[in-house]
Amino acid sequence: MKVILLGTGDSPGTPVVGCHCKTCEDARKHGWERRRFSVLVQNGSKNIVIDTSPDLRTQLLLTGIDRVDAVFWTHCHYDHFSGFGDFYRVQRDVKVYTSPEVHEDIEKYMEFMKYKKIEIESYEPIELFDMKITLFDVNHPPLRKSHGIKIENDGFRVVVSGDTNRDVPQKSISEIENTDLFIVEALAPETYRFRKHMNSSEALSLARQINARKVVLTHLGHFFPPHTVAVKKYPVGRDLQCFSFGQDAELNEFF
Numbered sequence: 001m002k003v004i005l006l007g008t009g010d011s012p013g014t015p016v017v018g019c020h021c022k023t024c025e026d027a028r029k030h031g032w033e034r035r036r037f038s039v040l041v042q043n044g045s046k047n048i049v050i051d052t053s054p055d056l057r058t059q060l061l062l063t064g065i066d067r068v069d070a071v072f073w074t075h076c077h078y079d080h081f082s083g084f085g086d087f088y089r090v091q092r093d094v095k096v097y098t099s100p101e102v103h104e105d106i107e108k109y110m111e112f113m114k115y116k117k118i119e120i121e122s123y124e125p126i127e128l129f130d131m132k133i134t135l136f137d138v139n140h141p142p143l144r145k146s147h148g149i150k151i152e153n154d155g156f157r158v159v160v161s162g163d164t165n166r167d168v169p170q171k172s173i174s175e176i177e178n179t180d181l182f183i184v185e186a187l188a189p190e191t192y193r194f195r196k197h198m199n200s201s202e203a204l205s206l207a208r209q210i211n212a213r214k215v216v217l218t219h220l221g222h223f224f225p226p227h228t229v230a231v232k233k234y235p236v237g238r239d240l241q242c243f244s245f246g247q248d249a250e251l252n253e254f255f
């Protein structure tokens with residue numbers, strides 16, 4: 001199994017259009033960016049995309065992915081679903097998995113697209129492409145539903161937090177304990193506070209609470225310093241970062 005961070009940015013991405021802060025200027029000058037949030041999970045020849053970012057076309061071209069076999073949506077915000085049309089026109093038979101509430105909310109925007117809707121419930125695992133996948137609830141007000149996703153394969157456990165504040169339900173904490181890789185949202189450094197997102201210290205405290213073996217911060221805003229500076233202080237992810245779970249039962253990180 002491989003997990004690739006297709007996009008590690010927040011909703012405007014970095015650089016932000018029209019912003020000339022130090023981070024956005026550094027991104028322009030050195031040619032790096034944080035595209036919008038999306039995670040690719042590969043198992044054998046199968047590709048699962050968690051959230052279909054507005055940058056999905058570029059992300060699929062950059063990773064050379066020809067086909068998406070399944071989509072999971074965490075919640076109904078624009079930066080997490082609106083790139084669905086980027087492959088809908090070339091590939092119409094992909095199944096999309098999420099809770100009934102999230103389907104209902106996204107369908108309001110996607111009524112012109114008749115996608116294959118699969119309803120799943122939180123805490124009820126499904127088997128897909130030799131992986132066990134479980135949705136769990138997080139807390140992203142004012143939304144009624146926002147989810148994280150747990151993926152288990154070959155004894156390894158990967159958890160993607162989804163957009164959430166620090167107030168994750170206890171039932172979800174129990175669901176995601178002892179994860180090998182925790183991909184967790186942190187919109188900004190510890191000096192910022194948000195009602196619906198976590199900052200870096202909240203994300204890291206959640207990682208400690210669930211006893212995560214390796215932590216990667218994602219959904220990062222331009223509030224963080226430029227990547228080369230931020231990475232010295234925080235375990236920030238970067239676009240196209242890949243984690244592989246090999247036969248030797250070790251978590252390897254490459255490129």
Ligand SMILES: [Zn+2]
Nearest residue numbers: 011077079163
């Ligand atoms: Zn978001």
Ligand SMILES: [Zn+2]
Nearest residue numbers: 019021024222
């Ligand atoms: Zn900026």
Ligand SMILES: [Zn+2]
Nearest residue numbers: 075077140163
């Ligand atoms: Zn959101």
